[in-house]
Amino acid sequence: MTNHQFTTQIVHADRLGGAEHGAIHKPIHTSVQYGYEKVEDLIAVFQGTAKGGFNYARQGTPTTAALEAKITQMEGGQGTIAFATGMAGICAVFLTLLKAGDHVVASQFVFGNTNSVFGTLADLGIEVTMVDVTDAANVAAALRPHTRMVFVETIANPGTQIPDLEGIGALCQQHGLLYVVDNTVASPYLFRASSVGAGLVVNSLTKSIGGQGAALGGAVTDTGLFDWSGYPNIFAPYRKGDGKGWGLQQLRKKGLRDMGGTLSSHAAQQLALGAETLTLRMERTSATALALARYLEAHPAISRVLYPMLESHPQHAFARKHLKAGSWLLSFELRDAAQCLPVCNRLQLPIKATGLADSRTLIIPVAHTIFWEAGPDVRAAMGIADGMIRLSVGLEEVEDLLADFEQALAGA
Incomplete structure (x- = not known):
């Protein structure tokens, strides 16, 4: 399906991905537990050595996985994690990938709730410098030796400011910084953040992708462009195997398993249906x-x-x-x-x-x-x-x- 256009890929994703009984939509999986014939298979899922598999619904279900696959396809990434809300996804990015003493450069035009989270980060010893990101030079001037991340929104709410997306991307690449773009307002149809070098892309699924104000949800997509092997804040248990998956694995384990920002299967299917239009x-x-x-x-x-x-x-x-x-x-x-x-x-x-x-x-x-x-x-x-x-x-x-x-x- 990679040779087809954006919408064609999305509307046929479920049936071509192997929906049961010839269904054109993935079903809603309500099970919390997932069992295996051999305990070794369960262990492989727990330790992350299995390809796929589920153990406890707090870390995802087959229904949320189908939605994640759609978002990954939309953003042209390598993997996605769905969250209960967009704010849960944003908090997971900050709280699982940053530590006390780290520094973040962020847009001064961010969504009000994101701005509120920056106050919480400051209380936890994570410093945030907010600048006018419409000029990449302002971001460059704010960088420090302990800067780990740059965070912007494609189109700011409510002032509609647009960052120098390309210039900031080049700056992050030059300094080895994680470039996080909240793509909620633009959506992956109007803009792909990977085109400017973003490492992680955030979407509030409640909004553009869901589109009907009927279900809350959020997503964080790894574009595959950031080198996690050089990122100092990856915990030792996740520094195994291919380094490309380390970031998402830590986000899933800490953001879903530990923090519990889990999207329900019912909401996931509703959001997946909204994505088709x-x-x-x-x-x-x-x-x-x-x-x-x-x-x-x-x-x-x-x-x-x-x-x-x-x-x-x-x-x-x-x-x-x-x-x-x-x-x-x-x-x-x-x-x-x-x-x-x-x-x-x-x-x-x-x-x-x-x-x-x-x-x-x-x-x-x-x-x-x-x-x-x-x-x-x-x-x-x-x-x-x-x-x-x-x-x-x-x-x-x-x-x-x-x-x-x-x-x-x-x-x-």
């Missing part, structure tokens, strides 16, 4: 978001629109170079910040809710909700104004959304 949804929502962005940019009540495919976007050149389209995330600012809540309330189609990449358009005032806890100083550093509104554009017809915004903004 990823291409269609990303193309539709990207086209609608661009049309809406152009409309808002021309409206007198709007002071600024943030969408990567607008020519006015500060990183538009990066977007055109790396992305197939702009995705579903769109933010804008009202000239009169006092109109922020009234405009949201006058809109009839967008649902006033947190979350992203649902089938339905979602709207939220940013400073009052998802970045309220961060405080005004952090918001200012991230470019989040009091009048900023975030949209997650859904599958509605663009004409209906445009008409709704027309009436809602008339009073502004």
Whole structure:
């Protein structure tokens, strides 16, 4: 199937991977325990010397394994681990691959919950320096002898900043650093992080890949580009056999077995079904978001629109170079910040809710909700104004959304 296109591979993955009884989807495996005829076979699974196999569902099931195979295929990687949520995956990366005394360089525009995790890392003795990653020179200036990792998001939420993905990748390769890219907003359809040298790719499966706001999930994919044999934080029990698998093995053992961030089989199948329509949804929502962005940019009540495919976007050149389209995330600012809540309330189609990449358009005032806890100083550093509104554009017809915004903004 490697000679077929992106969606063709995904929709036929289960049946060609050997689904039972000729089924076109992998079944939901609910068993927690997995038994073997010989105890030696069980030992091989425990010690990681067996090719495949399951022992206890906290480390995965045949259903989560099928989803992992799909994500690996999407990202063009060598392996994936599924987690209960995207944040579980991010925490596993940080807490299983970093130690006290290590240093991380991260984007100053990261998702609010990720920013909160950085505070936890600091309490554990892991230092994080946050910089403007739209210029790789800022990352280079922040590097230290004990820097282990660089962490960025393909498209930042909510400001839609795009890092110098290629420049940072070259920098990480030069210094032997682990380059971690959160690809949630772009999705592996619009962008493959391996193309810029990322070693690990994070996806919140809840969002682009699942796509319907019906199941939580996350994934970490190893692209095969990072040399784990030279990484000092791999525990001795995992330094066996092919070094290419050391990173994922430690993530699975520590992130799933020890920390318990396990994805259920029921959620895994629902997310796998959502993945089949990823291409269609990303193309539709990207086209609608661009049309809406152009409309808002021309409206007198709007002071600024943030969408990567607008020519006015500060990183538009990066977007055109790396992305197939702009995705579903769109933010804008009202000239009169006092109109922020009234405009949201006058809109009839967008649902006033947190979350992203649902089938339905979602709207939220940013400073009052998802970045309220961060405080005004952090918001200012991230470019989040009091009048900023975030949209997650859904599958509605663009004409209906445009008409709704027309009436809602008339009073502004």
